[in-house]
Amino acid sequence: MLPISDILIRSISGYVFIIPVLILYFFIRKKSGRKQSIFHIIAVFVFCYYLFGILTVTGIGYTSTISFRPQISIIPFCGMISEPIDTILNLVLFVPLGFFLPLLYKKYQHIKNVILTGFLFSLSIEIVQMFGWGQQI
Structure with a gap:
């Protein structure tokens, strides 16, 4: 697991590149006549930061080598029982998704x-x- 300071630095540095894209997106929506509340705009920015946080915590994009290392378990859900903290962390990681999607x-x-999207x-x-x-978390 990455240290929290490393996660914050990586997610903020990655998020910097999406801010201009979001600003352009909302500018185009405004030009086309679609009104956005300030709450919706802020929520979209927070939601995008959350998505970048997920990708940062899972380490996607930070591995220099690509190798096929499948971990196939003969006993389904064995890892959930032997390492329950990982299962709980995975569930907690996706809880905000269930709040943001219907809100936005x-x-x-x-x-x-x-549920299907999650x-x-x-x-x-x-x-x-x-x-x-x-x-793998």
Whole structure:
């Protein structure tokens, strides 16, 4: 696990590049006549920072070598029982996703859409980690 100071530095430095993109996005939306509340704009910036934080904590993009190292378990969910703290941390890591999605986007007003998105996002991180990018948490 990365130290908290390293996580903050990496996520802030990566987030710096997305700020101009978000500003341009909101400028284009305003030009097209779509009104945005200041709360929505701030929430989108915080949500993007949260997404960068997830990618930083999982270590995606910071591994210099790519190697296929799948960890296949014959007993399903064995790691969840033997290392419950990792399971709890994984769950806590994705809790804000369940709050942000319905808050920001109408498409995610139904719980099944939020659960499906959270599952697919988590699965994609696990698959990327299986190919040697990032660290397994």
